[in-house]
Amino acid sequence: MLTESTENYLKAILQLEADKADGVSTSSIAERLGAQPASVTGMMHKLKERGWVKYERYKGVDLTETGRRHAMETVRRHRLWETFLVGTLGFAWDEVHDLAEQLEHVRSTDLTDQLDAFLGHPQTDPHGDPIPNADGTFRTSVGRALLSDAQVGICAKIVGVGDSQDDFLRHLNSLGLGLGTVVEVKELFPFDRSMAVHIVGGVEARCHLSSRVTQNLWWVEAVPDA
Amino acid sequence: MLTESTENYLKAILQLEADKADGVSTSSIAERLGAQPASVTGMMHKLKERGWVKYERYKGVDLTETGRRHAMETVRRHRLWETFLVGTLGFAWDEVHDLAEQLEHVRSTDLTDQLDAFLGHPQTDPHGDPIPNADGTFRTSVGRALLSDAQVGICAKIVGVGDSQDDFLRHLNSLGLGLGTVVEVKELFPFDRSMAVHIVGGVEARCHLSSRVTQNLWWVEAVPDA
DNA sequence: CTTCCGGTTTAGCCTAGCCTAATTCACCGT
DNA sequence: ACGGTGAATTAGGCTAGGCTAAACCGGAAG
Numbered sequence: 001m002l003t004e005s006t007e008n009y010l011k012a013i014l015q016l017e018a019d020k021a022d023g024v025s026t027s028s029i030a031e032r033l034g035a036q037p038a039s040v041t042g043m044m045h046k047l048k049e050r051g052w053v054k055y056e057r058y059k060g061v062d063l064t065e066t067g068r069r070h071a072m073e074t075v076r077r078h079r080l081w082e083t084f085l086v087g088t089l090g091f092a093w094d095e096v097h098d099l100a101e102q103l104e105h106v107r108s109t110d111l112t113d114q115l116d117a118f119l120g121h122p123q124t125d126p127h128g129d130p131i132p133n134a135d136g137t138f139r140t141s142v143g144r145a146l147l148s149d150a151q152v153g154i155c156a157k158i159v160g161v162g163d164s165q166d167d168f169l170r171h172l173n174s175l176g177l178g179l180g181t182v183v184e185v186k187e188l189f190p191f192d193r194s195m196a197v198h199i200v201g202g203v204e205a206r207c208h209l210s211s212r213v214t215q216n217l218w219w220v221e222a223v224p225d226a
Numbered sequence: 227m228l229t230e231s232t233e234n235y236l237k238a239i240l241q242l243e244a245d246k247a248d249g250v251s252t253s254s255i256a257e258r259l260g261a262q263p264a265s266v267t268g269m270m271h272k273l274k275e276r277g278w279v280k281y282e283r284y285k286g287v288d289l290t291e292t293g294r295r296h297a298m299e300t301v302r303r304h305r306l307w308e309t310f311l312v313g314t315l316g317f318a319w320d321e322v323h324d325l326a327e328q329l330e331h332v333r334s335t336d337l338t339d340q341l342d343a344f345l346g347h348p349q350t351d352p353h354g355d356p357i358p359n360a361d362g363t364f365r366t367s368v369g370r371a372l373l374s375d376a377q378v379g380i381c382a383k384i385v386g387v388g389d390s391q392d393d394f395l396r397h398l399n400s401l402g403l404g405l406g407t408v409v410e411v412k413e414l415f416p417f418d419r420s421m422a423v424h425i426v427g428g429v430e431a432r433c434h435l436s437s438r439v440t441q442n443l444w445w446v447e448a449v450p451d452a
Numbered sequence: 453c454t455t456c457c458g459g460t461t462t463a464g465c466c467t468a469g470c471c472t473a474a475t476t477c478a479c480c481g482t
Numbered sequence: 483a484c485g486g487t488g489a490a491t492t493a494g495g496c497t498a499g500g501c502t503a504a505a506c507c508g509g510a511a512g
Contacts, residue, residue, distance in 0.1 A: 025460090026460065026461085037461085038501075040460095041460065043500095058508075088344065089337070089344055103329070106329055114315040118314065229469090252490065261471090268491095272469095284491080
């Protein structure tokens with residue numbers, strides 16, 4: 001019943017719902033999946049008749065409870081495989097997205113749970129994103145915010161990336177940023193909403209981050225001596 | 227270019243070639259894949275025009291060098307995943323076939339090689355079948371024979387199973403047979419080509435094996451005190 | 453209230469893979 | 483040399499999932 005394609009659609013809708021509240025547009029789904037809007041409309045009819053989305057023409061889509069559960073399971077598998085690839089097989093964090101995208105479609109509760117146990121029930125994947133439980137619930141990550149909302153003077157520890165596309169992660173690598181990196185916000189530039197920071201312990205004295213970057217980095221207050 | 231379906235066809239042809247020498251029949255492929263002969267014929271045209279098989283109507287098929295290499299890579303991935311599932315995640319040997327059947331289709335040289343390294347470059351999978359190298363060659367397993375060819379009085383150590391379908395493996399479990407089990411051949415029954423054996427170290431004194439079973443077990447001479 | 457424009461949907465077409473039914477071939481025995 | 487017969491192939495059709503082009507809303511601007 002569930003195919004790779006439908007899983008990808010459900011996952012995309014889940015992730016778009018996180019940002020835009022309710023009523024995900026077909027074109028945003030199309031953009032995220034690299035498909036044409038017309039194809040999305042066609043698929044929405046199928047997803048609706050299977051009871052996985054609430055959909056009415058011209059009004060966007062939302063996941064049903066069943067649809068959300070399927071999407072969550074897919075995300076869970078994706079993040080477990082990423083954790084495995086980085087933690088166990090030694091891949092870099094910018095190499096695993098596409099592989100996990102394939103592995104996530106192997107649907108087996110046994111496999112997923114055994115993998116989870118083998119990895120020691122990890123809480124987050126290599127990009128700092130929370131891994132859903134077997135029952136499809138998140139351990140919500142409290143107290144984290146986007147770097148774009150930080151004020152001058154703040155010492156922020158990077159704990160997550162919003163966009164785990166490989167090219168974004170490689171960009172972070174070349175800037176010297178990674179999970180656990182601590183930065184001090186030096187200056188804000190309202191003109192283009194960019195930001196100058198000092199990387200604590202880094203080689204470069206100062207680093208300039210575009211809004212595209214700061215809007216995709218999660219941080220928490222850095223504990224001085226941790 | 228390579229799809230899941232074509233990989234399955236190539237793998238099936240490879241395994242049928244092992245038995246029947248040259249000219250694999252379309253119906254044998256159909257049977258192995260659970261498809262209709264007509265579907266196989268259709269696929270053969272596609273495989274031929276992609277240069278993966280030699281095929282002439284009414285004359286059976288053979289793999290080309292390219293086709294064989296693809297098939298070998300698929301088998302390699304399949305057996306590495308089976309080894310991982312049993313050795314690392316703790317699955318039983320009769321639970322992994324279907325899962326590996328799915329995982330094998332994730333085509334990534336990096337992933338395959340990293341997995342191989344993580345597992346310590348295993349020589350055989352949990353069913354005793356040899357794992358092809360990265361270059362697509364077997365370490366040939368010399369000196370093994372089918373149990374159906376053993377003579378009365380021989381002490382045989384089971385080192386492989388020909389058919390790793392889950393139900394066959396479960397049957398072996400219930401008989402008390404597994405990889406490494408040593409049996410002594412007690413009697414042959416030419417009528418139905420069945421065989422009575424004594425399982426060395428087993429609880430049952432005597433065990434009766436059908437030809438269906440003995441034709442799917444590989445053995446080597448058991449070393450008395452090993 | 454009307455118009456316009458961009459996003460959405462429908463209509464129609466395509467490919468991959470599979471199926472069933474009908475046809476064709478190859479080979480064996482006479 | 484000639485049928486028969488079972489295996490193999492062709493013909494035609496189906497579903498899933500995608501695409502392009504054309505038609506269609508619906509909300510903002512006049």
